[in-house]
Amino acid sequence: MQTDRESERIKIIVRDFSFYYGAQPALKGISLDVRENEIFTVIGPARSGKTTFLRCLNRMNDSIANTKRSGQVMLDGKEIFAGDIDVADLRRRLGMVFAIPVALPKSIYNNLALGPRMRGIHSKKRLYEIVERSLKAAYLWDEVKNRLHESARKLSGGQQQRLCLARAMALEPEVLLLDEPCSGLDPISTRKIEEALLELKKQYTIILVTNITGQAARVGDRTAFFLMGELIECDLTERIFTNPHDERTSDYLTGKFG
Amino acid sequence: MSPTKDRFISSILFAIASFSITALFVIGLFIFIEGFPIILRIGIGKFILSTDWSPLEGRFGILSMIVGSLCVAVGTLIVAVPLGVGCAIYLSEFASKRTVAIIKPAIELLFAIPSVVYGFVGVLFIVPFVRTHLGGQGHGFCILTASVVLGIMVLPVIVGMSIDALQAVPKVYRDGSLALGATKWQTTTMVTLRAARSGILAGVILGMANAIGETMAVIMVIGNAVVMPNSPLDSVRTLTSNIALEMGYATGEHRQALFATGVVLFVIIMILNAMTRYVTRKRIA
Amino acid sequence: MKRPHPKTQELIAKTILSLFAAIVVMTLLAIVGYVVVKGVRVINADFLFGSPKSMGREGGILPFIISTLYITVTGLLISIPLGLGSAIYLTEYTSEGWPTKVIRFGIDCLAGVPSIVLGLFGFTFFVRLLNFSWSILSGGLTVSLMILPFIIRSSEEAIRAVPSSYRDVAFATGGTRWQCVTRVVLPCALPGIVTGIILAIGKCVGETASVIFTAGTSLRIPMSMFDSGRTLAVHFYLLVRETGASDMAYGSAATLLISILVVNFFAYWLMRKFISRVS
Numbered sequence: 099m100q101t102d103r104e105s106e107r108i109k110i111i112v113r114d115f116s117f118y119y120g121a122q123p124a125l126k127g128i129s130l131d132v133r134e135n136e137i138f139t140v141i142g143p144a145r146s147g148k149t150t151f152l153r154c155l156n157r158m159n160d161s162i163a164n165t166k167r168s169g170q171v172m173l174d175g176k177e178i179f180a181g182d183i184d185v186a187d188l189r190r191r192l193g194m195v196f197a198i199p200v201a202l203p204k205s206i207y208n209n210l211a212l213g214p215r216m217r218g219i220h221s222k223k224r225l226y227e228i229v230e231r232s233l234k235a236a237y238l239w240d241e242v243k244n245r246l247h248e249s250a251r252k253l254s255g256g257q258q259q260r261l262c263l264a265r266a267m268a269l270e271p272e273v274l275l276l277d278e279p280c281s282g283l284d285p286i287s288t289r290k291i292e293e294a295l296l297e298l299k300k301q302y303t304i305i306l307v308t309n310i311t312g313q314a315a316r317v318g319d320r321t322a323f324f325l326m327g328e329l330i331e332c333d334l335t336e337r338i339f340t341n342p343h344d345e346r347t348s349d350y351l352t353g354k355f356g
Numbered sequence: 357m358s359p360t361k362d363r364f365i366s367s368i369l370f371a372i373a374s375f376s377i378t379a380l381f382v383i384g385l386f387i388f389i390e391g392f393p394i395i396l397r398i399g400i401g402k403f404i405l406s407t408d409w410s411p412l413e414g415r416f417g418i419l420s421m422i423v424g425s426l427c428v429a430v431g432t433l434i435v436a437v438p439l440g441v442g443c444a445i446y447l448s449e450f451a452s453k454r455t456v457a458i459i460k461p462a463i464e465l466l467f468a469i470p471s472v473v474y475g476f477v478g479v480l481f482i483v484p485f486v487r488t489h490l491g492g493q494g495h496g497f498c499i500l501t502a503s504v505v506l507g508i509m510v511l512p513v514i515v516g517m518s519i520d521a522l523q524a525v526p527k528v529y530r531d532g533s534l535a536l537g538a539t540k541w542q543t544t545t546m547v548t549l550r551a552a553r554s555g556i557l558a559g560v561i562l563g564m565a566n567a568i569g570e571t572m573a574v575i576m577v578i579g580n581a582v583v584m585p586n587s588p589l590d591s592v593r594t595l596t597s598n599i600a601l602e603m604g605y606a607t608g609e610h611r612q613a614l615f616a617t618g619v620v621l622f623v624i625i626m627i628l629n630a631m632t633r634y635v636t637r638k639r640i641a
Numbered sequence: 642m643k644r645p646h647p648k649t650q651e652l653i654a655k656t657i658l659s660l661f662a663a664i665v666v667m668t669l670l671a672i673v674g675y676v677v678v679k680g681v682r683v684i685n686a687d688f689l690f691g692s693p694k695s696m697g698r699e700g701g702i703l704p705f706i707i708s709t710l711y712i713t714v715t716g717l718l719i720s721i722p723l724g725l726g727s728a729i730y731l732t733e734y735t736s737e738g739w740p741t742k743v744i745r746f747g748i749d750c751l752a753g754v755p756s757i758v759l760g761l762f763g764f765t766f767f768v769r770l771l772n773f774s775w776s777i778l779s780g781g782l783t784v785s786l787m788i789l790p791f792i793i794r795s796s797e798e799a800i801r802a803v804p805s806s807y808r809d810v811a812f813a814t815g816g817t818r819w820q821c822v823t824r825v826v827l828p829c830a831l832p833g834i835v836t837g838i839i840l841a842i843g844k845c846v847g848e849t850a851s852v853i854f855t856a857g858t859s860l861r862i863p864m865s866m867f868d869s870g871r872t873l874a875v876h877f878y879l880l881v882r883e884t885g886a887s888d889m890a891y892g893s894a895a896t897l898l899i900s901i902l903v904v905n906f907f908a909y910w911l912m913r914k915f916i917s918r919v920s
Contacts, residue, residue, distance in 0.1 A: 158813060163736070190815035200806045203829055212824060213814040262810075269815060362817045366734050372726035374740075376793070377747025379786055383754065383762045390765055443665050446658035455662075461909060462666050468840070468905050469672065470847025472878045473894055477672050480886055508668055515665070541651035569755030571850040572878060596757045596850075603761070603854060618761045622754065629753040633746075 109134045109273060109303045110155065115169030117147075117154055119162070124150045126327045127169070132273075137295060137304045139318030139335065141311055143355065146324040148307040149197075152275050155305070156192040157185050173273075190217065193266030197278040199258035201250035206242050209250045209261060213269045228268050236264035237294045256287025263294065273303045280313065292317050311351055315339055323347045384622060391616030394609055403616060409582045409598075411606070416613040418620065420584050424499075424592035425568050425624075427585055428578070431503025432510055432567040437560055439507070440514030444556075447515075448522035449544050460519075467512035475576030478505035483577060492589025497579035500588040505573050510563040517562065521555020522548060558636045565628040569621070571596040595621050673898060680895025683888050689896070693860050697876060698884055702893060704862040708777065708870030711863060712856055713845040715781025716788060721838060723785075724792030728834075731793070732800045733822050752790035756850040759783055763855035775869040780856025787851055788841040795837025799830040799915070832915030839908040843901045849874045873897055 110132040117125040125147045132138045140148045153159045155171065157178065171178050178188055190213070202209050210229045219225060229246065233239035238260040242253070250261055259279055266274060276295075280288040295304055295317055308314055314321050314335060322332040323344075331338060331347045342348045349355060395403055398416060406417025443463075447456050482504055487496030494501075525548050533543040549556075579591025580601060593601075599614050599621075606614055645653070691701020727748070735741045763783030773779045803826050811821035827834075849872075857869030858879065871879075877893040884890060 156813065158809070161812070186815045186817055189813055194813040196806070196809065196813075198806065200804075200810050202807055202810060202825060212811075213816075216811075216814065216816045216820045216824065265810075265814065362819055365819050366730075369726055369730035369734050370740075372723055373730040373735075373744050374747075375723050376727060376751050376789060377744050379789075380747045380751045380754070382766075383751075383759070383786075386762055386765050387758065439661050439664065442658045442661040446655075446662045450655055450658065451662070459662055459666055462669050465673075465902070465905060466665075466669050468843045468847070468901050470849065470874050470897060470901070472847070472849050472874055472881070473672070473676060473898060476877070476881055476886075476890070476894060477676065479881065508672075511665060539647045539651045541654045542647055565753055569753070569757070571755065571757040576878075576881065596755060599757050599761060600850060600853075603764070615761065615765075618758050622758055625753045625755060625758075626750060629750055633749065 107134045108132070109174065110305075111170070111172040111175075113170040113172075115154070115171055116167065117150055117159070118166040120164050124327050125154070128329045130322055130329060130332050132303060132305060133320070134303050135299055135301075136319040137299050137306055137317050139314035139321045140305065140307045140324060141309065141314050141321060141350075142324035143350065144309070145326070147327040148309075148324050149277050151324070152194070152277050152305065152307050155273075155275060156189045156194055158189070158194070160185065186216075190269040191271050192273045192275055193269055193271035194275040195259070195262045195266050195277065195279050197281050199255060199262050201253065201258045201261055203249065203251060205247045206250045206253070206261065207246040210265050210268045213265065217269070228270075232264035232268040235267050235294070235298060236260040237290055238264055254287075256283050256290065259283060259287065260291060260294070263291065267298075267302075271302065273305065274298065276304065276306045278308055279306070280308070280310065288313075323350065325350070387615055387618045387622060391612055391614075391619045394612035395616050395619075397609075403613075404620065407584055411602070411610040411613065414609060416609075416616075418595065418598070418613075418617055420582050421593050421595045421598050421617070422620070423584055424578075425594040425596070427499050427588075427592065428502050428506065428574065428594055429564050429567045431499055431588065432506040433560065433564060435503050435507025436510045436514050436563055440511050440559075440563070441518050441556060443511075444515045444518030444522060445544060445549070448519050449540065449548065463512050463515050466508070467516075471509065471570060471573040472576070474505050474509050475573035478502075478573065478577040486589070490589055492587065494579045494581075494589055494591035497577055497591050498589045499578070499585060499592055502574050502578040503588070505577055506567045506570055509570065509573060510566050513563045513566055514556075514559045517559025518552070518556045521552035521559065524555060525551040554635050558632045561628055561632045561635065565625050565632075568594075568628070569596065569625055571600050575600055673902070676891065676894045677898055680891035680893070680898075683892030684895060688892055697860055697871075697880065698887070698889060702873060702876065702896065704860060705871050705873040705876045705893075706896075707862050708856065709846055709872040709874070711777045711866075711870060712780045712784055712852065712872055713842055715777060715866070716784035716845050717838065717842070719782065719785035720789045720792050720841070724789050725796050725834065727793045728796035728800055729822055729827075732797055733818060733826065748790050748793055751786070752794075754786075756787060756848065759786055760851040760854040762786075763851060768855055773867065775855065775857030775859075776867045777856060777863050777870050778866040780852050780870070780872070781866075783851045783855045784845050784848055787848060788844055791841050791844065792837055795840065796830075796834045799833025799837065800826060802833060803829045832911050836908045836912045836915065839904055839911065843904045843908075846872075846901055846904070847874055847897065848872075849878050853878070 108131045112128050112130050115125060115128045116123065128151065140151065142148055159165060207229055210232055211225045214225055214228050230239065233242065238257060241257060253261060280291055298304065318335040320333065321335045321338045323330045323338065325346055331342060331344045338347065339351060342351065394416065403416060403418060404422065405419050407419045408415045408417045409420065447459060478501055482501045483496035486498065486501050492498055529547050529551055530543050533547045574594055575597040578597065580593045580597055581591040582593050585592045595617055599617055603614055688701050690703050692703060694700035731741065760783065763779055767773045767779035767782050768775055807825050807829060808821055811825040852872050853875050856872065858871045858875060859869035860871060863870035873893060874897060877890065877897060880887065880890040880893060
């Protein structure tokens with residue numbers, strides 16, 4: 099599957115990873131690689147484990163009681179579930195954006211400064227730099243630069259989601275985990291975010307969960323198809339969409355089920 | 357911010373949270389220790405079941421006070437439950453939003469009025485009223501008066517918990533009944549009330565506990581005679597008022613007896629609280 | 642026997658019930674209105690800031706106002722950290738095991754302890770055993786036990802009202818649990834917590850049974866924590882016992898009621914701000 103030349107550019111390795119809520123399997127034996135600086139899209143119908151998968155990558159599922167897991171997940175070659183891993187640090191390296199934009203009831207500035215402050219950065223100059231840089235990268239700077247101290251809740255849905263993207267980037271992560279970031283957004287906002295992602299992949303590795311297959315086709319370099327907790331197929335986006343190996347993949351892509 | 361620091365904070369918070377139960381334990385322990393010797397001397401049976409309360413002669417029987425407290429509690433419920441539950445039903449099922457917005461804060465304000473003010477108003481109005489129109493041995497200072505005063509005091513608890521219980525009934529229950537052609541009132545009595553039963557009952561028990569635990573308002577309107585009541589117009593003494601009245605000058609065994617009374621009160625309230633929890637836990641899945 | 646038509650039944654029921662509600666409201670207005678109206682006449686600068694004369698039956702109520710303030714503040718200083726800390730533990734740190742169940746049971750029971758029993762305990766423990774004697778300190782400590790469960794409950798409610806998505810953001814941004822609590826949850830829950838504290842103030846001010854045996858009945862302005870002091874509520878009670886429905890009694894009652902009402906209205910206003918902020 100990968101050549102020797104490509105193997106050193108692999109950011110995340112998942113080997114035979116399973117996850118259970120109680121006795122219910124949510125993920126069954128997932129194995130895949132995510133390359134550095136690519137947009138890796140994950141598609142599939144509802145309840146196929148896409149969000150669970152994403153939340154396992156930054157160990158957000160740790161706080162849920164009564165769960166089991168097996169298998170390996172490695173970031174830059176190091177197992178993320180190892181006992182000596184600093185979970186807070188892991189979550190900074192893997193910035194997450196949720197499906198529903200969550201703007202904290204603070205100013206735009208403070209929303210973005212939250213992460214860096216928790217990390218110990220208090221210099222006003224540095225914080226301002228970080229805020230400006232993140233907002234520019236999320237294509238939001240021009241719209242809010244004059245009202246950084248207004249409440250973030252006044253922004254529109256699309257703007258709030260870009261704010262969340264900026265907030266994730268304020269931590270200077272290595273990987274961006276995006277969980278259906280454009281659900282509920284109008285096409286223009288969606289387009290803006292997709293443009294931002296295409297630009298951002300030069301700097302970050304991006305894993306994008308989406309249930310809009312068109313989005314995967316537009317921005318994904320490689321795509322994985324999840325169904326009922328299993329990884330059915332994972333390949334270059336072009337190949338998956340034009341010539342999928344598995345019948346279930348083509349059924350999903352052609353809309354036979356959704 | 358390391359994980360060990362977080363664990364440290366977690367332990368501190370746990371210690372803080374445990375304070376309440378520690379305090380409760382210490383309170384119970386102390387009251388018990390102070391009251392135990394007298395119970396040991398007289399015997400718990402005689403203490404609780406004798407009506408002879410003569411501190412100066414060394415006889416301590418609190419039955420009349422227990423009966424007094426119970427009568428007052430029952431009287432309070434007779435006043436407060438119909439009024440309170442009825443009010444709750446009205447506010448939850450029939451009143452307009454504007455009405456509720458005015459009345460609900462009013463009821464919560466009732467809760468904030470100090471008990472001494474209630475007692476004061478009771479002395480000013482209810483005592484003379486009872487005396488002139490109903491007579492009785494207590495000359496107005498009697499179980500009836502106390503019930504009315506405490507009934508009003510306890511209303512916010514019953515109304516509040518009943519409203520919560522009624523609001524917690526899922527809308528689909530009501531919709532189902534209305535869809536079958538029932539009127540709102542029929543729906544309320546046959547469906548909603550039944551579903552909210554346990555919550556309302558919990559509120560009633562809590563109200564009863566409040567009534568039994570109330571001291572100041574009761575002292576002012578109940579006459580405080582140590583007798584077994586024969587009618588609601590009789591003057592009685594409750595467990596709480598007994599403690600409050602005699603604590604100031606009691607010494608030695610007398611004081612111990614008052615502590616023992618406190619123990620009895622404590623136990624009664626614990627039982628009522630446990631009943632409240634039990635009633636609200638018994639939910640049908 | 643002919644049963645009334647369901648619609649008529651409903652009308653009758655509605656009328657009776659609305660009558661009940663009206664009775665409840667009327668009663669409140671009557672109690673508060675009467676006392677305030679009669680008492681307001683007595684309230685003037687001399688009354689509020691003057692000293693009591695002839696054993697408190699005349700004159701001013703300044704020492705009592707001050708004692709009430711001291712005891713309330715003492716009570717709050719103790720119960721706020723303990724109450725807030727407990728609430729944070731019960732909402733953010735607990736794993737809902739059996740120790741937590743025991744703690745919750747303890748809090749519920751503490752809430753149910755009658756104020757006279759608390760007064761009894763305060764007398765034995767603080768006044769006698771710890772030798773604090775009748776003092777602001779004893780009174781404050783006892784009162785803090787009284788309001789602790791209330792502060793825990795209202796803080797818990799305020800914290801639970803904070804949407805879990807906010808916490809998700811805090812964690813995903815690399816925060817520890819404590820950082821999540823201090824930087825996201827608490828700022829958001831603050832109005833609700835403060836509302837609870839303000840309502841607790843109201844309860845402190847009106848408290849009598851637990852204070853009378855612990856803080857004493859001195860007529861003087863307390864100069865230190867260890868001085869005895871009579872609160873306004875205690876003073877009012879003693880006045881009624883000794884002088885009945887005197888002007889002083891009405892004045893004290895009115896002062897009590899007005900201050901409690903003001904405190905409660907402030908709490909309501911704060912609560913409405915809270916609701917608009919979180920939704």
